[in-house]
Amino acid sequence: MAQESTIIYTHPDCAYSSAAKMDYRKRKVEYTEIDVGKQANQIPALLALTDGERITPVIVENGVVTIGFKGGF
Numbered sequence: 051m052a053q054e055s056t057i058i059y060t061h062p063d064c065a066y067s068s069a070a071k072m073d074y075r076k077r078k079v080e081y082t083e084i085d086v087g088k089q090a091n092q093i094p095a096l097l098a099l100t101d102g103e104r105i106t107p108v109i110v111e112n113g114v115v116t117i118g119f120k121g122g123f
Contacts, residue, residue, distance in 0.1 A: 056081040059108040070119040
């Protein structure tokens with residue numbers, strides 16, 4: 051079976067990004083973090099997922115995009 055993949059686009063000043071990462075760690079779900087504060091070259095990919103909005107977190111699980119975390123962003 052293929053390995054499931056999760057990517058979380060975060061920003062260091064975003065409390066919801068921190069909450070999302072903490073939740074995934076607590077549930078022992080492996081993820082790849084893309085911190086757009088440190089990896090500015092990933093901002094175009096983030097904007098493509100959000101229709102041009104600079105919002106974090108954006109969570110991509112197995113190709114399914116979720117904008118925000120538990121109602122916040």
